[in-house]
Amino acid sequence: MAEAEVLLERRGPVARIVLNRPGRRNALGLRLLPALHAVLDTVEGDAGVACVILTGRGPVFCAGGDLDEIMSPEATDPEQELAMIRGYNRVVSRIARLDAPVIAAVNGPAAGGGAALAMACDIAVASETARYDFVFERVGLSGADVGCAWLLPRLVGPMRASHLLLAGRSVTAQEGLALGLFAEVVPAAELPEVALGLADRIAAGPQRANKLTKLALRRGMHVDLDTALEYEAYLQSFAFRGDEHKRRLTALRQRLTKGTEHKG
Structure with missing residues (x-):
C-alpha cells in the first residue's frame, strides 16, 4: 500500500502537516492536491487544534509543480489544468485563513x-x-502562481x-531573513524542535485571542487605518467578554x- 502523500501528526494541541513525497522532492502533483484538502478538512474540523506546522519530509520543503504530473510539452486539457490550478489556489487560501496560526x-x-505554501503561513x-526559488521562467510560466504575485x-x-x-x-535562508x-533561521537539525517549541508557545496562549489577532492581521492588509481600528475595536470587545x-x-x-504582599 502506497504511503500517504500528506501526513497529519498531532502532539497535544499542535497539528503537524507533512508533505510526504520525498522521492519527488515533495512536488505538487495530482494526488497531493486532494490529500492536502483532506488534511485541511480534518484540521479545520478539530476545535482542539491551537497551532499548525507545515513542513516537508526529507531535504526539500516543496519543489513546486511536478514537472511530469501536472506539466507536459504536449497538448493538454485546458479545463483540467484550470481545475488543478484553482485547486492549489484554494489550498493556499485555506492555509492563510485557518483559524489556528500556521x-x-x-x-x-x-x-x-512551494514557496507560496510557505508564504501563506x-x-x-x-x-x-x-x-x-522564484524560477518560473525556466519552464516558461509566469510568477502569477498559487498566490506568489499577491503574497510576495x-x-x-x-x-x-x-x-x-x-x-x-x-x-537563500539568510537573505530571506533579511x-x-x-x-x-536555525541549523537544519534544530528546525523541527524550534518549530515545535514555537508552536507549543503559541498553543499555550489564549486560543480565542490568537484567532482574533490573526483575523486583525489578515484584515488589516486590505483596509485603511481607520477601518482597521474599527475592526480591532469589535474584536477586542469580543475578547473582553470571553471566559479565557x-x-x-x-x-x-x-x-x-501575592508579589505585593511578599514585598511588604
Missing part, C-alpha cells in the same frame, strides 16, 4: 508554488539549507517582489497581589 518549517528549498522559520509584495514590498519574480531570483521572508480573558486576568491579579 508555522511554515521550511526545511529546504521551496520553489514556485503566518510565520516561517527556516533551516540554513532553506531557499525560495506584502512580505518584501512591490519593488523587491518585482525583482525576485521578473528576474527569476533565488533567495528581507522578512523568514522570522528565524476573565480567567487569565484573575490569575494575573492574584500573582501580582
